[in-house]
Amino acid sequence: MSSNDGRVLALIPILAGVLLAALLFPHDAPPTDVPLPEVDVRRVAEVERADDARALHAATTPLPAEVRALGEAVRVFNTTEAKSSPKAPWPEIRGNVDSARRLALDKGIDAIIDLRAAQLRRFLDEVTIWRKTGRVTDELEAEGGSFLRRMTMSGWVKDNRLALTDREIRVVFKLKWNAVGRFEQIAELQPTTDELRVLYSFYLLHPHAGETARETLAAARMNARSRDDCAALAAGEQIAAEQWRLDKIDKLAQIDPSYPAAYARGVSLYRSARFEASAHAFEDWLRIHPDGPLTLRARNHLRAALAQAR
Numbered sequence: 001m002s003s004n005d006g007r008v009l010a011l012i013p014i015l016a017g018v019l020l021a022a023l024l025f026p027h028d029a030p031p032t033d034v035p036l037p038e039v040d041v042r043r044v045a046e047v048e049r050a051d052d053a054r055a056l057h058a059a060t061t062p063l064p065a066e067v068r069a070l071g072e073a074v075r076v077f078n079t080t081e082a083k084s085s086p087k088a089p090w091p092e093i094r095g096n097v098d099s100a101r102r103l104a105l106d107k108g109i110d111a112i113i114d115l116r117a118a119q120l121r122r123f124l125d126e127v128t129i130w131r132k133t134g135r136v137t138d139e140l141e142a143e144g145g146s147f148l149r150r151m152t153m154s155g156w157v158k159d160n161r162l163a164l165t166d167r168e169i170r171v172v173f174k175l176k177w178n179a180v181g182r183f184e185q186i187a188e189l190q191p192t193t194d195e196l197r198v199l200y201s202f203y204l205l206h207p208h209a210g211e212t213a214r215e216t217l218a219a220a221r222m223n224a225r226s227r228d229d230c231a232a233l234a235a236g237e238q239i240a241a242e243q244w245r246l247d248k249i250d251k252l253a254q255i256d257p258s259y260p261a262a263y264a265r266g267v268s269l270y271r272s273a274r275f276e277a278s279a280h281a282f283e284d285w286l287r288i289h290p291d292g293p294l295t296l297r298a299r300n301h302l303r304a305a306l307a308q309a310r
Contacts, residue, residue, distance in 0.1 A: 077097050238272065262285040
């Protein structure tokens with residue numbers, strides 16, 4: 001071995017030590033990614049298989065007449081919503097769903113869960129047809145209402161491609177179906193925590209400006225004349241999207257206490273240029289979690305937020 005080779009080998013531990021120090025000691029590092037909740041995919045798959053089995057059972061064994069009537073009332077509600085007619089008799093349509101709900105509940109929750117599973121299966125099949133053909137069928141509207149319109153307004157439909165997977169669509173459908181039928185307070189009909197983690201993972205990865213902010217930005221975009229105007233609009237859109245994401249972070253924290261909400265707030269607040277609030281969020285996280293997998297990153301992001309706040 002030459003003397004040069006020996007010197008190179010001697011430098012390796014020193015360089016490794018320098019690199020390790022850079023990794024272990026805090027330094028300014030702007031945050032980029034919001035953490036996602038941990039999903040037990042196996043449990044989600046079990047729920048999906050159970051829903052599909054219920055849908056098959058409903059297809060082969062007639063549901064009670066009262067439960068079928070609820071399904072039809074929900075379909076009328078969805079179709080009317082999709083058509084968005086200003087002359088729709090909404091009090092009557094809403095009243096029909098409520099009346100059918102009361103009668104269906106007398107037949108038991110299991111039959112209602114079977115009904116929802118059957119309608120979910122038909123909705124997924126119709127979404128598959130839409131993905132292939134781009135054609136919005138009457139059946140798609142009867143099962144999903146204004147689903148595609150809402151997804152388009154959120155920026156999740158582009159060039160006839162839907163950003164949500166079937167797994168995420170299942171959870172969206174359940175929440176919408178529960179809302180139409182006013183079943184939000186019945187525990188057996190609620191999505192599981194892992195199902196909600198699936199949906200909120202999508203929300204955190206695909207934030208968008210809220211409805212009011214979208215309208216304001218659209219009006220401002222019509223009056224934009226210069227490059228500075230366009231840059232201000234882009235910044236405003238990002239801030240609005242982060243505000244929407246912050247709302248989802250807060251809601252996820254209520255659903256899933258294990259989610260690192262304070263850390264996530266720090267990231268989102270930093271991305272919306274609210275640096276002092278971001279620093280406070282990272283401080284809150286570090287106060288409760290002085291050790292752990294996110295601790296060093298939180299310290300680095302805290303330093304970056306404080307530097308920007310100054």
